[in-house]
Amino acid sequence: MKKRFSEEQIIGFLREAEAGMPIKDLCRRHGFSEASYYLWRSKFGGMSVPDAKRLKDLEAENTRLKKLLAEQVFQNALIKEALQKNGERTGASCAGARVGRRWRQRALRPGSDRHERQCAVLSPARGPQR
Template identity: 50%
Template sequence: MKRRFSDEQIIGMIKEYEAGVKAQELCRRYGISDATFYKYKAKFGGMNVSDAKKLRALEDENNKLKRMLADAMLDNAALKDLATKNY
């Protein structure tokens, strides 16, 4: 069963690790692999909950802007295609 942890829960895991709990114990307790834990640690290490929320908001905005750019590029390509056709 695949679990999805919130940013707050992941930061809590990392804080426990920094407090001295072994990584294997945390992985067993939360049901995740070592690789997943270290991936979380690389992404969220040294962050507070507010920092993680800001990161999530920036990632969401970035994805929205990428979708808008892709739509604009498709519209542009369609207009160029129409302009080059001879009717």
Template identity: 50%
Template sequence: MKKRYSDEQINKAIKEHEAGAKVDEICRNLGISSGTFYSWRSTFASMEVNEAKRLRELEAENNKLKKLLAAKLLEVEAMKDVLSKKW
């Protein structure tokens, strides 16, 4: 899935809010909902751009590893089923 907003844009929006800009104005300029903005703020508020990029990289890697683990667990269960049958 391609993300629509860069880490720089998200960080800039949060900084604008901290400087006193209204959430509705920021959301209108970016074309996002206020829920999206508050989600960004809760995730990225205390981070710099490079930290936010690293977080996204780690989340992507974690999701990839979870998928690999799930595939292997399914494979192990299938092998157990095959081996448990009496021939």
């Protein structure tokens, strides 16, 4: 919903009421409800125009930072979930399908120590295959 009155106008209304204008007349004259007046008074009471602008800027920044934090928390949760799934799959594949004779022969070939290191990292309890 678009706001009809800016912070400067609202503070002006509050100043008029402080100067002694009856609230009902003020509301009728400018076209807003008494509930809006009391809400504005609780939010902007005692503020000057620069203070109100600063409050609005801080609220916008706070909202932006909360969104960024929520996105980061969500991304971290996705990464943790993906790492857990990857860890289970990788460990099972190393302990299962690659433990056969062909994998051992490949690991013994010259220049293939990469396979040995990979399996040693993934399943350190087994030790190197020979």
